Amino acid sequence: MAEPSPTAMPTLRQLLARAHLRLILFAVLMAGLTLTVTGVTVIRGYAARNLTLIAQTVAYTVEPALLFEDVDAARRGIATVAASESVRSVELHDRDGRLIAAWNRPDRGMAGNLSRIVDALFWPSPVRVPVHHGPVVVAEVQVFGDAGGLGRYILSGVATALACLGLTIVATQLLARRLQRDVTGPLAHIAQVAHAVRTDRQFDRRVPVAGIHEVDQFARDFNALLDELDEWHTGILNENRILERQATRDPLTGLGNRAMFERELAATMAQADAGDTSFAVIYVDVNRFKQVNDSHGHDAGDVMLIVIAARLRMALRPGDMAFRLGGDEFALILAAGATRSEADQMSAQIGTSMTQPIMLPSGVSIRSSLSIGSALYPQDSVDPRALLRHADAAMYAAKARSDGRN
Structure with a gap:
């Protein structure tokens, strides 16, 4: 299962901002809903008691008109009491349920239709109060409530809730910026530094x-x-x-060892092939090195090798390299572009450098000579092993010709 890419994952700031926004929205909504429901319940209770009082007042008002059978007076009395209250309609029925008189609040168009729906929701049944004449019930007053006040309260509650939500969003944005500055910003900086350390080693x-x-x-x-x-x-x-x-590196002379020689030989061959040029390999062997070891000790042999390595290093040109292959065998790689004449000149220069005597630890001064052979790439061979054999054969041929004396 593939892991989600870093760009598809939410940031810490987004998570915290969302969590705070949801928490605050939930708190505001719950508080607004609780206050609205509680307010509506309380107001409806007060309105129910008010309707009962209105119904009783209407009953007292219309009683004389009913005794004298004056319907117009009853209507005027009902309108006088109900017009200024939260009443949608008032009906006056006789003992047999026949409608005697009625009053209705004037229609208000679309608002009136909406008001009737709200009225039916909050006042599904009227408040009923009997009209007494002494102990006898002569009529019944039915008062239907008007939920306009409740509607206005609900609308104001909704408007207040929306205003609170707007303030909540603004507060959440401010909180997100604070989190960005104090929490997520420093954590993001730490993540950037950790990434730079891991990828770029900074x-x-x-x-x-x-x-x-x-x-x-x-x-x-x-x-x-x-x-x-x-x-x-x-x-x-x-x-x-x-x-x-x-x-x-050779620990005694500081020159490159055989492993480095083989690596640099391959690199120089690739460089020569790329530039379509040549280079030279020179093999050097110390003559009568074993006799020096046997006669003067291994310390004298080490000093001799160190001095020869230093003289080889001094003979190098920019780009040339010197190596100790082991024992008393040395090798040089002349930089790409070297010709056979330059290889011969280098061999002669190295041989000349050995005319200076070498001072041994015992105080004895000796002279040494080298056997030198060279091979040119690619003229002598394009195969590295064959090229080295060619240089080695030339070195031993030089040793045989000079009998180790030069």
Whole structure:
């Protein structure tokens, strides 16, 4: 199963902003809903008691008109009481349920239709109060409530809730910016530094201090860890350089060893092929080295090898390389572009450098000579093994010709 890409994953700021927004919205909605329901319930209770009082007032008002059978007076009395109250309609019925008189609030168009729907929702049945004449019930007053006040209260509650939601969104944005500055910003910086250290090995990067104690402590510990990683990385690099030198350098003379010679030979061949040019390989063997070891000791032989290596290094041109292959055998690789005449000149220069005597630890001064052979790439061979055999054969041929004296 493929892991989600980093770009598809939400950021910490987004998660915190969403969580705070949802929490605040839920709190505002619950508070608004609770206050609205509670308010509507309380107001409806007061309105129900008010309708009962209105119905009783209407009953007292119309009683005389009913005794004198004056319907117009009853209508005027009902209108006088109901017009200024939250009443939608009032009906006056006799003992047999026949309608005697009625009053209805004037229609208000679309608002009236909506009001009737709300009225039917909050006042599904009228408030009924009997009209007494002494102990006898002569009629019944039915009062239907008007939910306009409740509607206005609900609308004001909705408007207040919307205003609170707007303020909530603004507060959430401000909180998100604060989180960005104090929490997610420093954490993102830490992530950037960690990425730079991991991918680019930038161990010198550090995280600045933060404004929150926990985040600041985390940043300080992270910087301390980077200090340790920097020291560890520097130590590893130094150890690698030492190990590489030990693996590619002759410990006695400091010249490249056989492994380095083979690697550089392959690289020089590739360079010569790319530039369609030539280069030379020179083999050097120390004459009568075994006699020096036997006569003067191994310390004298080591001094002799060190001096010969130094003289070979002094003869090198820019781009040339010298190696100790083992024992008393040395090799040189002349830089790409070298010709056979340059190889011969280098061989002669090296041979001339050995005319100077070598002072041994015992105080004895001796003279040494070298047997030198060279091969030219690609004229002598394009195969590295064959090229080395050619140079080795030329060296032994020189040793045989000079009988080791030059």
